[in-house]
Amino acid sequence: MPFIGLALHFLVAIFFAIHAMRTGRPMYWLLILFSFPILGSIVYFAVVFLPHSRIERQARMAGRSIQKSLDPGREVREAQRAFDLTPTAHNQMRLAAALLEAGQTAEAMAQYDACLQGPFASDPEVILGAARARAANGxxxxxxxxxxxxxxxxxxxxxxxxxxxxxxxxxxxxxxxxxxxxxxxxxxxxxxxxxxxxxxxxxxxxxxxxxxxxxxxxxxxxxxxxxxHSRDLHRALFQQLDxxxxxx
CATH class of the missing domain: 1.25.40.10 (Tetratricopeptide repeat domain)
Structure with a gap:
């Protein structure tokens, strides 16, 4: 039985190793996964696999949808309040993201442009957000x-x-x-x-x-x-295709 358990742990580690290679993760993940198959798999799942999975993205989308339906302007108000109180780059990024989610694309672009001039100009999150704002703004x-x-x-x-x-x-x-x-x-x-x-x-x-x-x-x-629920999340795309x- 211990051998079966060990084999299962290695199978899980192999699964995550394949995922790491397919998605271009740094090679040190392979060392971690095969050196510490149990702990390494848990860490990889929590740090890499789950945050970038479609399940997690769908959960975020559902959460945002519920929040927007209950109080559409809440996140923008809170982000604006935080930025007014403490105008840090982090709070400006939060405000830009909130404006974009609220459909205020021009305002979001202005905030992201300011972020691109600051210390986080090379931050992938900032660049992706700025690109999304530009796309949404035509x-x-x-x-x-x-x-x-x-x-x-x-x-x-x-x-x-x-x-x-x-x-x-x-x-x-x-x-x-x-x-x-x-x-x-x-x-x-x-x-x-x-x-x-x-x-x-x-x-x-x-x-x-x-x-x-x-x-x-x-x-x-x-x-x-x-x-x-998944069909509802993608309803607009399905309608566009149909x-x-x-x-x-």
Whole structure:
């Protein structure tokens, strides 16, 4: 029995090691996982796997949705109050993120631009937030200008989110030749439903029937196995895809 338990621990460590290699994590994680399979797996799960998993992102989205429905302006008010009281870079980043979530894209851009001039100018979180604000404000080319270097310099930073954002920015900027490969790479690495829908939309726009058929099969399979909450989270994307296909 002890041997079975030890084997299970190593299997878990191998699973996380494969995840680390596929997502471009630093090589020291492999050393940690195989030197300390039990503790290393627990640490990797808590520090890397869970924070970047789709489950955690969906939980964040659900939490934000509930909070916004109960008190839409609460986070902006609290972030503004904190920044007014203590105008640190951290509080400014919080305010920028709150404004972006509230749909105040121009105001969010102004705050992120200020962050890009400060001590956290090279912080991946700031760069990603600034890119998202630009994309939401109708400036996809400016967003891509931030996202492409971010992806190149920090390949292990939220790779799925950055890859999807970059693919969307390319598509919105009319750079279809760049958008397709970027979205396809993101789908191949992570297989997320959002990236698959964006890739299907790209294939539809660009007349790639083979790719469209492949992605629609995967999307249909995912939709059949989604719970009601997950379907609701992605409702707008599904509606966008259905509307595009109805025009064929």
């Amino acid at each position: 400036q996809p080319e400016a967003a891509a200008t931030l996202l492409a270097p971010l992806q190149a310099r920090h390949p292990s930073f939220r790779p799925e989110e950055v890859g999807l954002a970059l693919g969307r920015a390319y598509a919105a900027a009319g750079r279809e030749a760049d958008a397709g490969p970027q979205l396809e790479q993101t789908v191949e690495r992570f297989g997320g439903i959002e990236a698959r829908i964006e890739l299907a939309l790209w294939a539809h726009r660009n007349g790639d029937a083979v790719l469209l058929e492949r992605e629609m099969k995967e999307i249909a399979h995912a939709r059949r196995h989604m719970n009601a 509307a595009a296909l109805a025009q064929r």
